[in-house]
Amino acid sequence: MLDLNDIAIFVQVVRCGSFAEAARRLGMPSNTVSRRLQQLEAQLGARLLQRSTRKLTLTSAGRDFHERCAGAVDGLIEAGQALAAGGQQPSGLVRVAATADFFDFFPMQWVAQFLAAHPLVRLDFVLSDEKADLIADQIDVAIRGGPLPDSGYVGRQLFGAxxxxxxxxxxxxxxxxxxxxxxxxxxxxxxxxxxxxxxxxxxxxxxxxxxxxxxxxxxxxxxxxxxxxxxxxxxxxxxxxxxxxxxxxxxxxxxxxxxxxxxxxxHGLSVVYPSRRHLPLAVSAFIALVTEKMSSGWLS
Structure with a gap:
């Protein structure tokens, strides 16, 4: 039977991009994190990560496994945080990928209103005209123009052509x-x-x-x-x-x-995210903001 703690460690390693950073956040030695990942790979009978001296890269099996389990792990963590806080409230970091000129048509005032309404949420915008890899770049939400390729991500159109x-x-x-x-x-x-x-x-x-x-x-x-x-x-x-x-x-x-x-x-504009299941409340709240503001026809 798979150990859920090992799966949670795997998700943290993917998001941090290194064993050392994941170990620091989890409060355990790096060699323990590496050993637990090897144990998980042995149980699954598949290699999840390609390790090199410079970086970690998800294998095809690792990418599929991460897409299937990351939301569930987040849901468990979120449930525990909500119970500890005594209620359901969006919290945590949301990383958003968008075009370099995103804030030229998405008023910063909307961001300020969102943060005021959700004081436990932090936003990190990664602005570039290059399409981000949501998993490798640890992106929670991407705003993309053009047709949506069959990438395995979840896409929701904000407006059409x-x-x-x-x-x-x-x-x-x-x-x-x-x-x-x-x-x-x-x-x-x-x-x-x-x-x-x-x-x-x-x-x-x-x-x-x-x-x-x-x-x-x-x-x-x-x-x-x-x-x-x-x-x-x-x-x-x-x-x-x-x-x-x-x-x-x-x-x-x-x-x-x-x-x-x-x-x-x-082409139109869409909001894209890695998985539909067990979205963290902070991510769901930000997606709701973008959908409300940019689907309202204000750009017409």
């Missing part, structure tokens, strides 16, 4: 004029994600539903939506931006739509 469009600053339009056709963009400076020395193709859907393509270029490029937005605000050219990025500037008159009859459809 949205149409973005072309924008420019009033100063740029005053200086260069507004293009009258899609192909006229070839005569304009466009801020793009391609190097300034190269061209990039924009595919947009016209008013008749037909997708058209145009090659554009410019003297400024960037690899984030916010870099392109700021370049457009500075009058460096015409940009193709998601609605969430451009909406407030358009409403404030800092950007104006260009060829509004053409739209570019982008």
């Amino acid at each position: 949205r149409s973005g469009g072309l924008v420019a600053s009033p100063a740029y339009i005053a200086a260069r004029g507004a293009p009258g056709t899609l192909q006229a963009l070839t005569q304009h400076d466009c801020v793009t994600s391609a190097p300034p020395s190269g061209r990039i193709s924009w595919r947009l859907t016209g008013p008749d539903g037909v997708v058209e393509q145009v090659q554009v270029s410019g003297r400024f490029s960037g690899n984030t939506a916010q870099a392109l937005r700021k370049a457009a605000l500075a009058g460096l050219g015409i940009a193709l931006l998601p609605p969430a990025v451009a909406l407030r500037d358009i409403q404030a008159g800092l950007l104006v739509p260009v060829l509004p009859q053409y739209q570019h459809t982008r």
Whole structure:
């Protein structure tokens, strides 16, 4: 029969990424942690972790076992904490992975309100345009755009595909004029994600539903939506931006739509987490916050 303590030790080792850190948190010697893991692997008849001098890596069997048991271990720990505290209250650390510009469209005020409502919860945001490995990077919740691959994670769509469009600053339009056709963009400076020395193709859907393509270029490029937005605000050219990025500037008159009859459809946004079972209350509460705020249509 498997020892639940050994399983809990395994989950802690995965989250800490090392035997030494797991041993410190568990208050036991490192060699004891290593021995207990070897004992668990022997009982399961499978190798759970690949050990090297630099890091620990989950095997395929280890990843599957972790996904199945981590939630249960958290549930047991949470139940004990709740009983000791005399009630059910979200607590503990929640690690959130999101894009580098996440806080440009997710107001920090929402985070402040959440933390005020849950004083025992701590939030750690890992912001990067690279997709995090939820298990290896010890991520509780990820906010991701685009289609959800069949990764074994649980995904919940916050909103579906949205149409973005072309924008420019009033100063740029005053200086260069507004293009009258899609192909006229070839005569304009466009801020793009391609190097300034190269061209990039924009595919947009016209008013008749037909997708058209145009090659554009410019003297400024960037690899984030916010870099392109700021370049457009500075009058460096015409940009193709998601609605969430451009909406407030358009409403404030800092950007104006260009060829509004053409739209570019982008994938929606989803919240992703490793397991549906036995989510810690703090994680469930944060997922509820993101779902409420970002599914309410405020970005439309």
